[in-house]
Amino acid sequence: MRWLERANLVLHAGDVVSPDTLEQLRGYGKLEAVHGNMDEESLRRALPKQQVVGVGEVRIGLVHDAGPRKGRADRLAARFPDCDAVVYGHTHWPEASRHGRLLILNPGSPTDWRRSPGPSLLLLRLAGRTIEPELVFLAA
Numbered sequence: 580m581r582w583l584e585r586a587n588l589v590l591h592a593g594d595v596v597s598p599d600t601l602e603q604l605r606g607y608g609k610l611e612a613v614h615g616n617m618d619e620e621s622l623r624r625a626l627p628k629q630q631v632v633g634v635g636e637v638r639i640g641l642v643h644d645a646g647p648r649k650g651r652a653d654r655l656a657a658r659f660p661d662c663d664a665v666v667y668g669h670t671h672w673p674e675a676s677r678h679g680r681l682l683i684l685n686p687g688s689p690t691d692w693r694r695s696p697g698p699s700l701l702l703l704r705l706a707g708r709t710i711e712p713e714l715v716f717l718a719a
Contacts, residue, residue: 582700582715583607588634590703592668592686593643595622615643615668631662636708640665652678664710666701673699675712682710689717 583589584607593615595601601622604610614626629642640659645651645667655665656678664682672695673687687699697716704711 582702588632590632590639590641590666592641592666593626594618594668594688594691595626598622598625601625611641613641613643629658631659635705637663637705637710639663639703639710642667644669652676652681652683655683656681663708664703664712671695673701673714675701675714682712684712687714 586608588609588611589604589607591604591610591612593613594617595612596617597619598621601612611630611632612626613629614623629640632639632641638661640662642665645655655667659665662681664684666684666686668685670685671688671691671693672685674683674685676683684701686701687695689698689700692698699714699716702713702715704713
């Protein structure tokens with residue numbers, strides 16, 4: 580996948596599913612990931628439930644399940660108070676919104692897009708403390 584080949588860092592918000600997929604992702608370069616509810620037990624042991632990733636001058640929270648839609652942004656802001664952005668998964672529904680100074684980001688899914696508009700991923704371009712998210716829809 581050309582997007583992964585060009586990335587300086589890949590963030591995965593869970594549901595990697597298998598160790599083979601995790602190794603494939605690591606083959607593209609630097610990877611930070613958390614485990615999701617669909618991950619095999621070995622991945623649940625190997626990957627954290629959540630983490631904060633420092634990238635240049637920004638801090639990005641990473642978690643799989645951010646809970647119900649109602650109150651989600653407030654919960655994420657409280658859970659990651661020192662972060663500039665939070666990337667979450669689980670819903671398979673892409674999102675790039677702002678909650679105060681915090682970016683709330685969900686890449687959707689490139690493989691299991693369910694009822695979302697289509698397979699997707701999210702590119703983050705960083706310049707200093709600025710984060711520019713770009714939602715990319717992939718061919719189904």
